[in-house]
Amino acid sequence: MADVNSLRQRLSLLVDEIxxxxxxxxxxxxxxxxxxxELSINEATRLARDLERLxxxxxxxxxxRIDAIRQRLENVSRIPVHGAWNSGFDPEVDRLGQQQRDALLRGHASLVRTGEALNISRQTAHETEQLGNEIMADLTTQRETLLRTQDRLNEGNEHLKAGSKTLRLMYSRVIMNKVLLITIILxxxxxxxxxIYWKFFSK
Incomplete structure (x- = not known):
């Protein structure tokens, strides 16, 4: 991740300079x-390819963005003007060149805004993903808590069943003891x- 950030920073500075x-x-x-x-554009293109792999x-x-910049350079290079570029000056051509430059500037601004919107969308998606992961973690924790509670309830039911069985067994033994006692008494x-009969009535 550090390599990606460093490469993005270098490329961003170079593109801004170009x-x-x-x-x-x-x-x-x-x-x-x-x-x-042109050399800077070639260097930026190489860095962009390296960044694309990461x-x-x-x-x-x-x-x-680099393609748009290269197109701007090609367009401005083709516009004939007086002075350093061309000894002849055509106002109509100059006006068209200015229009092209304005259109390129608007296109560049639109591209920058689109890039910013993409960055915001990417950040929002990342935050949404983090929130989803946190919710999933909370749900997992709650599920584990419910499972532990269910296990304790099942264990309590087993204890109740065992206690009920013991009580029934004790009750059966009490009944048997009573029957045995009554039998002995009889x-x-x-x-x-x-x-008594033998002693008093048999004579």
Whole structure:
């Protein structure tokens, strides 16, 4: 990511410098710096290709800007003017050249605005993605909490079932003990009655 940011910064500075140079050429109509600007454009093109391999969206954006800059340089180079470029001066041609320059400037401004809008859209998409990730993380945490709660409820139900089974078993044993006790009492009463009968009534 550091390489991408460094490359973007270098390319942005170079493109801004080229843009200023072309604006000077368009204003002064002096092509003495044309060769240097062309070399800078070639260097910017190379950097844009390198950037495109690392970040395709930014690379394509800068390549479009560089193509527009190259077209501006070609257009301004073809406009015949008096003085340093041409000894003949045609006001109509000069007017058309000015119109072309104005159109190029408007196109460049539109391209810059489009790039800014794309950057804003990209930033918004990134923020939306981060928000979505945070929501997903919260939902995952809540799901884990619900699962743990469900596990505890299931464990509590198991304990209740085990307790209920124990109570039923204890109740059964109490009933059996009562029946056994009653049986013993009846047997003892029978034995006692037999002894009394034998002792008092058998003679």
């Amino acid at each position: 843009t200023r140079d072309i604006q000077v050429i368009e204003t002064t109509r002096n092509l003495n710096s044309k060769h240097r600007v 970040d395709s969206s930014y690379g394509r954006e800068y390549k479009q 047997v003892e009463l029978g034995v006692l009655g037999g002894v």
